[in-house]
Amino acid sequence: MPETISRNRRGHHLNYAPHIGLTSPDDVLFAQHASSNPIDQIKFIAQQGFAGIEDNFLKLRPIEMQEKMGQELERHGMQMGCFVNNLVLDRPTFVSNSEEAREVLLQQLRETVVF
Numbered sequence: 001m002p003e004t005i006s007r008n009r010r011g012h013h014l015n016y017a018p019h020i021g022l023t024s025p026d027d028v029l030f031a032q033h034a035s036s037n038p039i040d041q042i043k044f045i046a047q048q049g050f051a052g053i054e055d056n057f058l059k060l061r062p063i064e065m066q067e068k069m070g071q072e073l074e075r076h077g078m079q080m081g082c083f084v085n086n087l088v089l090d091r092p093t094f095v096s097n098s099e100e101a102r103e104v105l106l107q108q109l110r111e112t113v114v115f
Contacts (some may be wrong), residue, residue, distance in 0.1 A: 014050045017051065017052040018054065020045075021055050023056075024057065025061065028041050038055070038061070042069060042072045045078075054067075054085065056079075059111070085109055085112045086104075093105055
């Protein structure tokens with residue numbers, strides 16, 4: 001009996017997202033198959049049938065690269081999965097009730113999400 005692969009409406013069969021930067025922007029998942037360039041990573045990930053990507057360092061990438069990544073994802077019918085907003089790692093933020101921590105989180109959110 002032939003194996004049936006379920007595909008989503010975009011034709012992808014892997015509806016979860018590999019990262020293109022786990023511990024640093026250059027720590028890519030498929031380093032041996034595509035360059036560390038985010039566009040090359042997206043192309044390779046699309047060829048493998050993934051529906052999207054994750055990027056822990058999207059916020060650190062230049063706006064021009066973010067726009068190119070968005071265009072490449074759209075070209076392949078893919079989506080941006082999760083990305084990291086809070087890059088403050090030297091003190092508590094989410095577990096703190098302080099006004100300072102709240103302001104840090106809100107400021108980072110304002111920087112990340114453009115209205």
